Amino acid sequence: YSETDKMGVVYYANYLVWCEVSRTESIRQQGDSYREWEEQGFALAVSDARIRYHRSARYDDLVRIDTYLTEVQSRSVTYEYRMTLAASGELLVTAATSLIAIAPNGRPIRLPAAIRERLNGMREAPPAR
Known part of the structure; x- marks a missing residue:
């Protein structure tokens, strides 16, 4: 029940947490990690988050999260997300987050060229809605 409200509906802000978890796992699957990036002297900070709720997930629903890296500058x-009920494929949420590269002092910086190249190789458009 930690992710739901009293009525058993997933609390709206938890979808953004799920976006972050999915994005982090996507980066890990490409062979990188936030921790390694921080050790290299940069991090990604969310600069914009957009979310559209199509249907509520409820307690004990299994939710599938598809994550797409759609833009690299x-x-x-920018990552886009599509959350669906695992059993039926019914659309729950569409979301997007834009992240900016920052130095340890919080100032914006350019993404390292090698990281940008790898990320460009992962770009993918989400399916048409």
Whole structure:
């Protein structure tokens, strides 16, 4: 029940947490990690988050999260997310987050060229809605 409200409906802000978890796992699957990036002197900070709720998930629903890296720029990246009920494929949420590369002091910086190249190789458009 930690992710739901009293009525058993997933609390709206938890979808953004799930976006972060899915994005982090996507980066890990490409062979990188946030921790390694921080050790290299940069991190990604969310600069914009958009979310559209189509249907509520409820307690004990299994939710599938598909994550797509849709844009890579010199200083930023954008991910899009599609959350569906695992059993039926019914659309729950569509979301997007834009992240900016920052130095340890919080100032925006360019993404390292090698990271940008790898990320560009992962770009993918989400399916048409």
